[in-house]
Amino acid sequence: MAKEEILEKVKEIMNAPSCYEGLKKVCEAYLKAAGTADEKEAALTLKKELKEDVCSIDQVIPFFESEEGATVLGADTAKGLAKAAHEAKAKGVKYCICPACTAGGWLLNHESEW
Known part of the structure; x- marks a missing residue:
């Protein structure tokens, strides 16, 4: 799986009308950390949040x-x-059929790959 796919799914979540503010901030933090030394920690935080929020x-x-x-x-x-x-x-x-959960579910299904 290409890194671009992951980043696109994170952006889909963040830009979905069904994404609440807390998850949006975690997505923004991950995107900001992507490609830096902080990426691994930001990914763990995002994965944890997705597990709590994706219905x-x-x-x-x-x-x-x-x-x-x-x-x-x-x-x-x-x-x-x-x-x-x-x-x-x-x-x-x-997963739920809303745009945020659909993209979040995709990321959860590929969790071990990022």
Whole structure:
């Protein structure tokens, strides 16, 4: 795997509308440390954060189907996301389908390579 792929996925997470501020800062720190003596430590911090923040498909489906999900996302959006999440799960998708979790899940799946 090329280093560029990792950096691109980190940027995808950071720029995703679904990325919260804390994860965004950890991504920024990793990108700043890339290619320096601090990269290994920044990578460990990012991996730890991804393990805490990236949701599984099984975590998000109940939220999308809940009253809280309908309130937060809007009823139609929540219903559409629930349908899309069920379809993704049926295809074997392991992580939440939002852009941040999709890219974060990719990094977690390749964790030993970076």
